[in-house]
Amino acid sequence: MFRPFLSLRPLLRLAGFSAAHNGVLPPSSAVAAAAFTTSTATNLKQLPPRPKHPPESEIEESFLKGSGPGGQKINKTNSAVQLKHLPTGIVVKSQATRSRTQNRKIARDLLALRLDELANGSQSRAAVVGDVKQKRAASKAKKSRRKYKKLAEEKEKKGNVKEEGGRLAGEEEEWLEEEEDGEEEEGKDEGGRKEVTTLGGTGTKRATIVEVENTRNER
């Protein structure tokens, strides 16, 4: 159950502030998504840039809070942030970290990716990243096929190759590939996100996609 956990306006008015903002909370930096540095890997250059966050006026933000009291009376560790993009109805949620501030940023990154996907389809960053990942997986498979073919050939040639040697070589290759992945960051960026529900828009053409970011972003 989601609902905004606190309306600050009465409090702030009491304190003599004019509540000028529309949103309850300070807007997060809209450029944060663009500010992440990209790494040196060459095929990153072909990637479309990280999409920008949509304007705060298009976002409805809510925080998970059970019913009942809040503040000093309870101590919940829930830091989940859910965003609804009003023009499209897309809903994303992040509970990746214990920090609500951090989750607000992660959820905005996620929403920006989804909107980019919606607008740019196969040319979107997520699609291109997915492509790169697919190609990488394909080349990995090819490499390992080649490797085992070679091993089999050597086995035939020499009659018997020590099992251990083969395994060692294989392990080394695996390890190198993993490091490649880490360098590019993209794999981690996309990993661990799972689609929880896909609800058809009730009576409207809008589809509501709920996504949950559960993993830490290693940026």
Next chain:
Amino acid sequence: MPRLRPSLFWQARREISPLAAQLLPACRDLESAANELRWIREHVQDTPSSVPPGLRVWNLVEKRGKGVPLQYVLGTQPFGNLEIQCRPGVLIPRPETEAYTLHLATLLSQSQHPPPHSLSILDLCTGTGCIPLLLLHALHASLPPTTALNIHGIDISPAAISLARANHHQHNPLPAPASPPLSPSHQRTLTFHQTSIFSPTLLSSLLPTLFPRSSSGLDLDLLVSNPPYISASDFARATARAVRNHEPRLALRYAARWGWCRPEDVFYARLLEIAAVLKPKRVLMEVGGMEQALRVVRMVGRFSSLLGGDGDGDGDGDGS
């Protein structure tokens, strides 16, 4: 608290891990059990130790499963961009407090044109020091270097003050002394003091040494406070067990009578009395719900003659 269904434990064991099942009594649902287990594992991964990681995870899960707040188990609570250290004996910062402190920082850094020569802030009942620390960090980053910051936090609890100082030490955003050093008027300082806000000498001797006098009171831009505000009956009935059993009672409720108001509103009466003398430009007080908010608004009305404001939104007491 309703009993958890045994099937929930089975589900936690099957779908997440036996450790998640162990967390369930404290977490109450699968999603938070899964989250907390992940955070515990990440914590163990991120902090070096000679104890094997598996054993450390197990120990932390056991502690948490027995109801110790996660923040005491892990020793921290994120607050804005800060990781505030938490220790038993000092209240854990809450998300509501985090939200308005961030909002406050934005208001303070945006609403001032031109930027002021100095900004002074007093936080009463400071606990871990989370409010003034986050304000210091945010304002340090957003205000031009020509604006001095004079920030003070006060708490009655020695445990709170020593933790607040430790947090300040860890999160000191101030750059090493520049050359030439900043003039005294451009300094940015945060200081913690251990005393009761009910102390008779607070208004007569301590506060006048911390803030320069102004024409009407003291030169103070913001008075902020998250005082103990839970009533005796709410403490017994509406307060979570983990809070009642593990967080300091001193931080949550005030039992004695003082003047004419309800016990749970005593701090607001004192805070408004302090505000009447200091005449800060702004006051922000956290309250425990709408009913208390309305009572406090009425108190503000009663004090507004003392405050000398006409309720035009510039000073205190606009909300009545």
